[in-house]
Amino acid sequence: MFVRLQSDPFDPGAETNAFLHQYAESGALVSFTGTVRSTPDKPVDTLTLEHYPALAQKQITRFAEQAISRFDLTDIGVIHRFGALKRGEVIVMVLAVAPHRQAAFDGANYVMDWLKTDAPFWKQETGPDGTKWVAAKAGDDAARGKWED
């Protein structure tokens, strides 16, 4: 398992291939990549992510360990960036490896749902109308809620 928090860009394809190579015989790999969204009606030039490093590392490691044990994953990897990112840049990646596809999908989904609401990152968007903090979404709490026992 790995959890990497970094400001530097990374290559999601290379990360996926490295994990695939390592776990070629495992059966299933699901990768999720999140990027800085910019649309014509909501243009974003820069997304700046502030974080609380020690707690972020601890929380994401916890979610990854929980996913491994809950879905019997072979392994999981998470990379999350911080700092100033341009539109279209990669923010986050989750790689989940399992013997079968459903566990791999569920494991990646679980980690993403938890880190949306319980990993200490805060997003600030800069666009043509200035800079503003992104508010937490109730939908993210609801998505996380589906995994609670």
Next chain:
Amino acid sequence: MKVLYFAWLRERLNRSADEFDVPDTVITVGDLLAWIGQNDEAAALAFEDPRLIRAACDEELVDHSTPIAGVKTIALFPPMTGG
């Protein structure tokens, strides 16, 4: 006790940390918010809606009713927006 502030809380308080000698009458995280706000108008305004203030005691997420005795570092921040 060290208190850390993040995101818009840090901006509104115009600092990222405080070092406090907290009196024994301050029992919980919620008490601490009220106590900081007593002597600091910007903090009182920033803490006005407690639903928007999350907390972590020594790197564990906690709620406002959690006791703070023995805690070394408390982080205060808005709802998280990771991913």
